[in-house]
Amino acid sequence: MDPSRRSVLGVGLFSVALTVPEWPDVVGRMEAAQKGTRTRIGMSDVRTVSAMTEQLSSMDDQFGGRTARPLAAAFLVNTVAPFLRTDGPEDVCKAMMSAASDLCYLTGYMAVDERLHSLAQRYYLKALELAGASEDHLTFCTTLRGMSVQAVDLNQGQMAMRLADAAAASSPQAGPRMRAFLAGQQAHSAAQVGDRRSALMYLQEAEVAMDKAESRGKVFGSYDPAALNYHTSQVRFEMGDVNGAVAAMQESDRLRYSVYRRTRVKERAILAERQLSVGHLEAACQTWGLALDDYPQVNSGRIDKRMTDMFTFVRPHIRNHEAQALYERARQIVRPELIPA
Numbered sequence: 001m002d003p004s005r006r007s008v009l010g011v012g013l014f015s016v017a018l019t020v021p022e023w024p025d026v027v028g029r030m031e032a033a034q035k036g037t038r039t040r041i042g043m044s045d046v047r048t049v050s051a052m053t054e055q056l057s058s059m060d061d062q063f064g065g066r067t068a069r070p071l072a073a074a075f076l077v078n079t080v081a082p083f084l085r086t087d088g089p090e091d092v093c094k095a096m097m098s099a100a101s102d103l104c105y106l107t108g109y110m111a112v113d114e115r116l117h118s119l120a121q122r123y124y125l126k127a128l129e130l131a132g133a134s135e136d137h138l139t140f141c142t143t144l145r146g147m148s149v150q151a152v153d154l155n156q157g158q159m160a161m162r163l164a165d166a167a168a169a170s171s172p173q174a175g176p177r178m179r180a181f182l183a184g185q186q187a188h189s190a191a192q193v194g195d196r197r198s199a200l201m202y203l204q205e206a207e208v209a210m211d212k213a214e215s216r217g218k219v220f221g222s223y224d225p226a227a228l229n230y231h232t233s234q235v236r237f238e239m240g241d242v243n244g245a246v247a248a249m250q251e252s253d254r255l256r257y258s259v260y261r262r263t264r265v266k267e268r269a270i271l272a273e274r275q276l277s278v279g280h281l282e283a284a285c286q287t288w289g290l291a292l293d294d295y296p297q298v299n300s301g302r303i304d305k306r307m308t309d310m311f312t313f314v315r316p317h318i319r320n321h322e323a324q325a326l327y328e329r330a331r332q333i334v335r336p337e338l339i340p341a
Contacts, residue, residue, distance in 0.1 A: 041088035041096060049080055049099040057106055064262045064300035065113030072107040076100075094134045101130035101139045105146060112150050113262070115301035120150060138178075141171040145185050152185075157192035164189045177213035180206045181223035184231035191238035199235050206231065226255035230267060237274065246274050262303070265294045269306035276313055285314070285322040292326075292333055308338045315340075 052075055060068040080100050088096070108123030124147050131140035148163035164186040171178060187202035210228050229252035237245035249271040256264055268291040275284035288310055295303065310330065317323040331339060 039086065041083050041086045041092055043092055043095065045083055045088075046092060046095045046099050049083065049096065049103060052079075053099065053103045053106060056103075058259070060106070060110050060113070060262065061259055062261050062297075064298040064303065065110035066299035066301065069107060069110035069114060072103065072110060076103060076107060097130045097134035098136040098139065101127045101134060101136055101143075104130060105139055105143045108143075109146055112146075112153075113300050113302055115305065117150065117154070121147075124150075137171060141167045141174075141182070144170060145182060148185050148189060152189050152192055155192070157189060160189040161186070161193055161195075175213070176209040176216070177222055180209035180213060180228060183209060184223070184228055188231050188234045188238070191235040196239055199239065203232060203235050224255070224257075226252045226257070226260075229255060242274055242278050246271065246278065246280075249274065261294050262298050262300055265291045265298050265303050266300070266306060269303065269310065273306075273309065273313060281317055281320060282322045285320075285326045288314075288326055289329070292330060296333060304335075304338050307334045308340060311338075311340050 053072075056068055056072045056075070059071070080103060083096055084100055087093075104123050104127035108120045108127060111117075111120035111123060124143050127143045128140060130136075131143060144163050144167035148160045148167060151157075151160035151163060164182070168174075168182045168186060171182065174182060183202045183206035187199045187206060190196075190202060191199035206228055210223075210225060213223075214225065229248045233245045233248035233252060236242075236248060249267060253264065253268060253271065256267075258264075268287050272284040272287035272291065275287060291306075295307065307330070311327070311334075314323050314327050314330075318327055
């Protein structure tokens, strides 16, 4: 981290802590960790890390990786690393490593959103190391799946498939929601490498598991029907069924919780691109318009790339009234350096 940014990040980080229940205690523990005055950690310190991780994850969902990752990185360096170096009971130290692995995974996910892929890999590998040391099977397989998501987004299908299979193998006793979470990624990866049979098999497995999970009660913040429809869309697109991909992405958008603003913007941009590819120009312009509604509140490298692509896709249709209106509106909202010359 750039040392000149630490004081600024510190202010932002502590403002996040204010949203955590019992925040005065959390802030006090963060200050003590940063000053190196702690000689022993307890389970309350583990809860501090977990609570901050949850808050940082919520920030990422709402505002994007560029906003949230610097705060997560500062917390890792200034608070979590000292905790990991501090003595404590064996069960507490093990729990702290588990909490740190979850935060490293989240920080890697944020780096992917910034399109800082090498940095994301370093965070992911540290998450695997800490999860392995703490015997945290959930974070271990979640991180492998995250690495698969990164690979498939980079069109590295074979690597994505190996990582998705490794994630599934590392969680043999997963419940139905976790199984859907893993099988959906296996389906997308298989579709990208052209393995149609496996893609459809894993997608069906994910659908069956999701039905079981939903029948047990909805769990906010977990893999949900909106996420499953996203994977269905990706599988259909990879197999050449663009109309089916559009329909599934529309259903994903309809079902998505409003708090997932960054995902909503990104996936509406993807939906618009696919609507345009099947000749639905005006529908695509309307969908891009919805993405632009939320765009100013999100700071994301992946979404910035989608906005640049939008200008490229729309420009050939600029004589159309809807396309022209979208283009001019976007020029007022999107940063000038993202607009192709």
